[in-house]
Amino acid sequence: MNSHLLKPKTSGMFYPIFIISLCAAFQFYKYVLQIYPSIITEPLMREFDLTGAGLGNLAATFYYSFIVTQFFVGVALDKYNPRWVITLAILSCASGVLIFSQTHNLLLAQISRGLMGVGVAFSTVAYLKLASMWFSPRRYAFIAGLLASASMAGAVFGEAPLAWFMGVFGWRNSLCAVGIAGILLTLLFVFSAKDAPSIANHDAHKHHPSVSFKDIVEVLKNKQNWLLTLYSGLAFSPIAVFGGLWGNPFLQQAYHLTKTQSASLLSLVFIGLGVGSPFIGILSNRFKDRRWMMFVFTLFAGISVFAIIYCHPMPNWLLSFFLFMFGFSLGAYLLVFTIGKEINKAYLTATVIAMINASDAILDAITEPAIGKLLDLGWNGKIVNGVHYFSLQSYHMALSVLPLYLLAAAVILFWVKDKNI
Numbered sequence: 001m002n003s004h005l006l007k008p009k010t011s012g013m014f015y016p017i018f019i020i021s022l023c024a025a026f027q028f029y030k031y032v033l034q035i036y037p038s039i040i041t042e043p044l045m046r047e048f049d050l051t052g053a054g055l056g057n058l059a060a061t062f063y064y065s066f067i068v069t070q071f072f073v074g075v076a077l078d079k080y081n082p083r084w085v086i087t088l089a090i091l092s093c094a095s096g097v098l099i100f101s102q103t104h105n106l107l108l109a110q111i112s113r114g115l116m117g118v119g120v121a122f123s124t125v126a127y128l129k130l131a132s133m134w135f136s137p138r139r140y141a142f143i144a145g146l147l148a149s150a151s152m153a154g155a156v157f158g159e160a161p162l163a164w165f166m167g168v169f170g171w172r173n174s175l176c177a178v179g180i181a182g183i184l185l186t187l188l189f190v191f192s193a194k195d196a197p198s199i200a201n202h203d204a205h206k207h208h209p210s211v212s213f214k215d216i217v218e219v220l221k222n223k224q225n226w227l228l229t230l231y232s233g234l235a236f237s238p239i240a241v242f243g244g245l246w247g248n249p250f251l252q253q254a255y256h257l258t259k260t261q262s263a264s265l266l267s268l269v270f271i272g273l274g275v276g277s278p279f280i281g282i283l284s285n286r287f288k289d290r291r292w293m294m295f296v297f298t299l300f301a302g303i304s305v306f307a308i309i310y311c312h313p314m315p316n317w318l319l320s321f322f323l324f325m326f327g328f329s330l331g332a333y334l335l336v337f338t339i340g341k342e343i344n345k346a347y348l349t350a351t352v353i354a355m356i357n358a359s360d361a362i363l364d365a366i367t368e369p370a371i372g373k374l375l376d377l378g379w380n381g382k383i384v385n386g387v388h389y390f391s392l393q394s395y396h397m398a399l400s401v402l403p404l405y406l407l408a409a410a411v412i413l414f415w416v417k418d419k420n421i
Contacts, residue, residue, distance in 0.1 A: 016134035020143065022189055023127040024150035026090055029182060030120040031154030031270070032162065033097060034062065034240065036178075038248045039163040039263055040171045045387040048106045052379070052388055056372030059245050061110045063365035065117035067358060073121050074354030075216070077129045078347065086126050087190045092119030094182025101175035117361075124357050128337055129350040142281050144337055152274025152327075155243060159263040159270070167260070219351055224343055227416050228336045233359030234409035235298055235333040238305055238402040239326070240364045243269050246371055250395045254312045255319060268320055269327035276331025284335055291418040294332045295410050301329035302406030309399050339418055367401060374398035 037044060037059045045055055076085050096115030103109050124147065131143045165174045219225055242250075243266055251262035280297065284290045304326040308319065340352045378394030 019130055019134060019193060020127065020146075022185075022193060023086070023123070023130055024146070025185055026086065026123045026189075027127055027147060027150040028154035028157070029090070029093060029185060030123040031151050032158040032178060033093060033116045033120060034244050035155050035158030036162060036175065038243070038245045038266075039159065039259065040166065041245070041249055042387050043171055047104070048109065052372035052375040052390065053369055054372070056245065056369035058106070058110060058113065060365045060368040061113040062117040062120075063361040063368070065114035066121045066361040067365060069118045069121035070354050070358035070361060073125050073357075074348075074351035077122070077125055077350040077354075082126060082130060083190070083193050086122060086193075087186060089119045089122035089126070090182060090186045090189060092116070094119075094179050094186060097175055097182060098179030101172050101179060121361070125350050125354045128341075128353045132341065132346070132349045142278060142285070144281065144334055146278050147334065149274040149278060152270040152272075155270035155273075156267040159243075159248075159267040160260060163260055163263045215345075215348055216351065219344060219348055219355060222344070224417055225340060225352060225355060227412055228340050229356045229359040231294075231409050231412045231416065232333060232336045232356045233363040234405045234412070235301075235330060236360045237363035237367055238301070238405050239269060239273065239330055240360065241367045241371065242266075242305065242399070242402060244364070245368050246395075246399065249390070250309075250399065253390070253395065254309075254392055255316075265316070265320060265323055268323040272324040272327025272329075273331050274327075276328035277334050278331075279328075280331045281334065281338075284338070289418065290335045290339060291413050291416050294335055295413045297329040297332035298406055298410040298413070301326055302403045302410070304329065305406065306403040309396065309402070339416070343417075363405070367405075371398045371401065 037055075041055060044050060044058065048054070048058065050058065092115050096112045096117075096119065099112035099115070100109055103112065127147050127150075128144055131147075135143050162174060162178075165177075169177075241247075247266050247269075248259070248262050251257055251265060252259060255262070257265070276297075280293065284293055287293065304322045307314075307322045308326065312319075314322075336356055337353055340356050341349055344352045375390045375394050375398045376388070378397055379388055379390060382389040
């Protein structure tokens with residue numbers, strides 16, 4: 001029997017909270033790495049002589065490797081010792097950002113972004129996997145909702161605070177410090193984390209210590225898993241794309257903001273996500289009908305991002321409201337992981353979560369460069385400070401895919417079956 005399936009020696013709640021906090025720190029780190037290109041779009045375009053599509057491709061290299069890795073993440077965490085798998089994943093992230101901070105070569109920059117994508121592919125699944133092992137099922141929706149709080153904190157730090165550090169110390173020195181922080185997190189995890197037992201589903205894990213090919217086929221044949229996967233990608237991609245790359249330059253252009261101002265306002269999206277996810281998780285436990293709740297909140301997110309893109313100028317307080325509600329409403333998307341966990345066998349938790357989680361990266365990898373390509377198509381040849389200048393009309397055309405994604409996600413929910421109903 002694998003050591004990570006042994007009867008727990010640690011009693012009480014302190015150690016489970018400590019373990020899930022380390023996983024939350026990994027999720028925090030993931031979003032710093034995912035978000036930072038949005039605040040250095042101009043330096044990156046100058047440094048590597050990039051067009052809009054080129055910048056989108058550089059940023060999306062993160063997602064290309066993420067997608068490939070995601071095919072193995074769930075099985076790796078279900079089959080092998082999570083302690084060592086997660087340690088290697090964090091180390092991959094830290095190595096990637098350290099290389100990125102020093103390179104002047106575009107290919108090496110792409111490879112380093114790829115290393116980051118390989119590592120962060122494990123963060124969400126690791127958190128939700130260990131949450132299922134250390135916490136009871138009745139606490140799972142709430143604990144899963146807190147995942148977005150860690151994501152929010154990382155994304156917020158990756159906006160205004162990191163923009164300030166880069167303004168003071170330069171983007172290369174700041175990213176080097178981020179890489180060193182990743183090395184420290186790696187060491188903390190490997191020396192502090194113990195082999196994790198399954199508390200909530202100990203019997204299930206005891207009888208099924210490894211995942212077989214037949215199990216994977218069973219997961220893939222379940223049509224509900226595919227609906228949840230498609231919903232997750234369409235619902236979350238607008239936040240990743242808008243907050244992770246194109247939202248910052250758009251807000252500066254449309255609302256006449258400085259880089260720091262736009263980064264500060266954009267952080268409200270992630271604050272909303274962090275507040276909304278656990279709140280909606282609690283509501284879902286109270287009212288049971290998760291599907292209807294996801295439908296309403298997803299539609300409101302679509303209305304919010306539509307207003308942000310097309311209803312400018314508007315007062316900063318109203319813009320702040322829509323940015324916050326955009327993120328808050330999409331806190332409902334995390335309920336797909338709870339539904340996915342409930343409709344599949346307990347020992348396949350990480351495999352199912354990885355399948356659902358992969359769709360986010362696939363849509364992000366397609367959408368980020370696609371928006372860049374649409375911006376290039378509308379470019380009139382104007383160059384400002386050595387980089388391409390995109391008009392508001394170009395942004396309107398390119399960003400129109402985001403509310404359309406959310407509308408499609410809401411429609412998909414009509415075919416999703418919630419076990420609680």
